Amino acid sequence: MKIAVLGTGAGARCHAAKLKELGHQVTVGTRDPEATLARTEPDMMGTPPFADFLAGHPDLALTTFADAAAAGELVINGIDGANAVRTLTAIPSGALAGKVLIDYAVPFIYNPDVPHPWPTPWGTMPRLSPVDTDSLGEQIQRALPDTKVVKAFVTQEQETVVNPAEFGGGDHTMFVAGDHEDAKTAVAELLRSYGWSDILDLGSLHAARGMEMHSHLHTAIGLALGGSHRFGIKIVRT
Amino acid sequence: MKIAVLGTGAGARCHAAKLKELGHQVTVGTRDPEATLARTEPDMMGTPPFADFLAGHPDLALTTFADAAAAGELVINGIDGANAVRTLTAIPSGALAGKVLIDYAVPFIYNPDVPHPWPTPWGTMPRLSPVDTDSLGEQIQRALPDTKVVKAFVTQEQETVVNPAEFGGGDHTMFVAGDHEDAKTAVAELLRSYGWSDILDLGSLHAARGMEMHSHLHTAIGLALGGSHRFGIKIVRT
Numbered sequence: 475m476k477i478a479v480l481g482t483g484a485g486a487r488c489h490a491a492k493l494k495e496l497g498h499q500v501t502v503g504t505r506d507p508e509a510t511l512a513r514t515e516p517d518m519m520g521t522p523p524f525a526d527f528l529a530g531h532p533d534l535a536l537t538t539f540a541d542a543a544a545a546g547e548l549v550i551n552g553i554d555g556a557n558a559v560r561t562l563t564a565i566p567s568g569a570l571a572g573k574v575l576i577d578y579a580v581p582f583i584y585n586p587d588v589p590h591p592w593p594t595p596w597g598t599m600p601r602l603s604p605v606d607t608d609s610l611g612e613q614i615q616r617a618l619p620d621t622k623v624v625k626a627f628v629t630q631e632q633e634t635v636v637n638p639a640e641f642g643g644g645d646h647t648m649f650v651a652g653d654h655e656d657a658k659t660a661v662a663e664l665l666r667s668y669g670w671s672d673i674l675d676l677g678s679l680h681a682a683r684g685m686e687m688h689s690h691l692h693t694a695i696g697l698a699l700g701g702s703h704r705f706g707i708k709i710v711r712t
Numbered sequence: 713m714k715i716a717v718l719g720t721g722a723g724a725r726c727h728a729a730k731l732k733e734l735g736h737q738v739t740v741g742t743r744d745p746e747a748t749l750a751r752t753e754p755d756m757m758g759t760p761p762f763a764d765f766l767a768g769h770p771d772l773a774l775t776t777f778a779d780a781a782a783a784g785e786l787v788i789n790g791i792d793g794a795n796a797v798r799t800l801t802a803i804p805s806g807a808l809a810g811k812v813l814i815d816y817a818v819p820f821i822y823n824p825d826v827p828h829p830w831p832t833p834w835g836t837m838p839r840l841s842p843v844d845t846d847s848l849g850e851q852i853q854r855a856l857p858d859t860k861v862v863k864a865f866v867t868q869e870q871e872t873v874v875n876p877a878e879f880g881g882g883d884h885t886m887f888v889a890g891d892h893e894d895a896k897t898a899v900a901e902l903l904r905s906y907g908w909s910d911i912l913d914l915g916s917l918h919a920a921r922g923m924e925m926h927s928h929l930h931t932a933i934g935l936a937l938g939g940s941h942r943f944g945i946k947i948v949r950t
Contacts, residue, residue, distance in 0.1 A: 601845055605843060605925075641949065641950040645948065646948045683928050684926075688922075691919075691923060691925065694889070695887075695947055698914050706949075712942045
């Protein structure tokens, strides 16, 4: 399948590499490919330069957001939450119309001038916007009415989203939410190819609020586990 | 042990009945005991009158919030989120000073005039206040600086908090957060007596934000499971 991964951060790289390994034709999108390749320093999250990653994955194509979106039959949004709506709406609408777009972004607002009062090892903690009465997933769907937005992946670190069987026998739960049933069916198929067996459909895209707002509990759990990224949520039920 | 349960809602009843069963001396607190006993209609959540519950648990004492708090060595706050700070600070401070107070309230704001846009079977969905940059747990701790507040129970329906072994072999995770280590130790002991074996300490009371904000995901999961209250979260990790 032709799949576009928009963004070059750590999460986007996990999906691009895994999708290529699964035999898909993967195009990675970025704002300015030359600038992305020219970077030699880690980004604000400490992720190494994209050129280093690409050296180990020479069969991945890197192009603009617009060209990547146009090339994909399915699109994964890995653009950071604060820039997602602006960046996605700048893509010519024909490139995304009628397509499934998986959004896993958390709408974190970084503001180094106003440290978050929750102390974390990295000094400040972002806040969420939107929160509670709206979600980034819903904002993206409203901004792209001809695209089928599915919120997924967001409750877990992306390196284990693509390899759930790495711990706990893979028996944890992945949530999906969206207003288009056929789109959620396509995403569930992709998730099964990643190794997921317990996929829980939370219904309409309104559920993206709870999925995004889980990020603070997710962060606290990771800290409680010593900074681990290797954990998941299993919904235990009768 | 002498334990006070403040509140007469469905959650408070679960704890009062379980604690009595475990052999504790339980005092239930309410604003106006006579008015509570005189009610003959279900409350806004559909919970039957307290008098019906008390008829089945005649060995439980019902008194005012102040007298219940004074009688308890450990206090469980089952007052609804919107009224918790106001009600707790109206209790003479000596009755709560130096004691452990377990808070499991979600700071839901009910406003029937402004329906929440998330459609639920019960028509409207409350929003959260505080949210994201503060929590009810922290508000209560600031309002009661001489009390040791521990946030717990909040990520699960209370009928299974008191009986975790009812499903999944009891192998799910209970979170605690608070600024007082000795208080968290006491709460963990209580949780083990309820049947919990996987108790995850999330650190300081700042983590109450994530625990309370999980409520929207919790609601969505319950709806996805057909309105079930019988589910829990297991943090699967390496």
